[in-house]
Amino acid sequence: MPKIVIITDTDSSLPVDLAQKHHITQVPITIHFGEETYTTGVDINDQKLFEIVDHRKILPTTSAPPPNAFVNAYKEAFENGAETIICICVSSKISATFNAAEAACELFPDKDIVVIDALNLCMAQGFMALAAAEAVEKGASKQEVIQAVEDIQKRVHVFGALPTLKYLAMGGRMGKLAAGLADTLNIKPILTARNGKLELLEKVRTSKKAEQRLLELAVLSTQGKKIERIAMIHVNNQAGVEKLYQQLCEMIPCPPHPILADFTPGLSVHAGSGVIGFVILTD
Template sequence: MLAIVTDSTSDISKDLAAKHKIHVVPQHVIWGKENLLDGIEIDADTFYERLTRESIPPQTSAPAPGDFTRAYQASREAVNADEVLCLTLSKKLSVTYTSAVQGAEHVPFKVTVLDTGTASLGLGILVLLAAKLRDKGASSTEIVAELQRHLPNIRVYFVVATLEYLHRGGRIGRAKHLVGSALNIKPILHLSGGEIRPKESVRTHNKALSRLLDIAFEECGNRKMSAIGVMHGQAPDEARYLMERLQQHFEPENLYLSHICAAVGVHTGPRIVGISYDLTEN
């Protein structure tokens, strides 16, 4: 048996995590003198409401190695596992991967830590795939090999209301040159090579949403999609619109809707909306 661990930037709901026996290690949201556990001491709705009214900007801190050590032990005991697989967000976006590796040095059983090079439901889709393979009886070696096959094919595209938060948090990557662009220009960003990069820019928010769909239609073509995710931070109407269009067009095996967690929202700001999918051929 294999225990599966990830961090809260995977944006997997509590219900999905419980259903698939996935242990989620919370990131830390630092707000003034408060140190809040992401998804435990502050949920997404509370975070975004507070973000829009408070003058003090929040920050994030990755889980400590000890947090992962405890998670490995607890997850292993919970499912009576022999070993643990931990999937983290891109190491170019956070030191979470390093903490996860260091945490594995303090347990007397095998832990495999995988840098997925992605985040949000891009990471979440991979974690759920790992759980599905485990439940079908695949070995840890087989699961890691299959995940490695999927990693290059995970896509994450998103639109933010403003680049201010990405710029302030130092997560803007190769989209830095877009800061200061005209207010009516809405950049479509994506995760590529483990960092945030610009895909293209359009005028108006509605056109950006339509372009997100067009990108998915163009990239995916007529293939049968196993997993598609829609994620948002304080943008439920836009997320529902994307969900309906994607469901109608693809009828995917799994269609996930997720709130973008506080730890990601610190760096993206409110009213973010995005899509994620896996282009791997079955």
């Protein structure tokens, strides 16, 4: 194990194989259907989440990992030879995960642990964890790894489109009548990550126009810049996001091998099934 270990949480949307390749530990977000608790990446994924939601007609609640989950991750890293831990958490503006990771540090008063608030989510956070792990692989110092994370924070662009508002209505974030009317009118919300939160950017009519608007936003956010990395994000809609990537490549120069990533349950429960989007890292 490297002397500097990178830890994040599953709201990073990092594919498991990619996290394993770079020795990144992901502490899971938990999902609660009443008394039943599921753990992201262990016994629930986006597909199973919405199978349960559509069957029971209710949305679950989510919770940040408890401090003990981070205690266990820190303990394992130190037992395996780590000298420093850098933990990159989903935005503190949408989750208590950062607070839990910091609280866990109190049990390791003599250890070197740095907890970073990504102030972002999904693969924007995932790109930070990847940059940190790659810096470690190149022999970077602790400060250089932290600088690599902070550098990514300024260069990520997150956009997505919702195919339906019914899940927002189920979660109480929108009235059922208004959501039903919006779906009847074929209104598709466009989302972006802004100020540490996933926010509504605008609304358009029809899925085709939503896809077109996502492409326009990609062009606008990359004007005069080179795309270093791109992650295509979806919730149970791999075909839709692969099509979006092909359309994107026709409009701007894209890296040949995008990361294809599930949004993951801790985030997708708030957006709904069918979401497509992307996270772009520019130079």
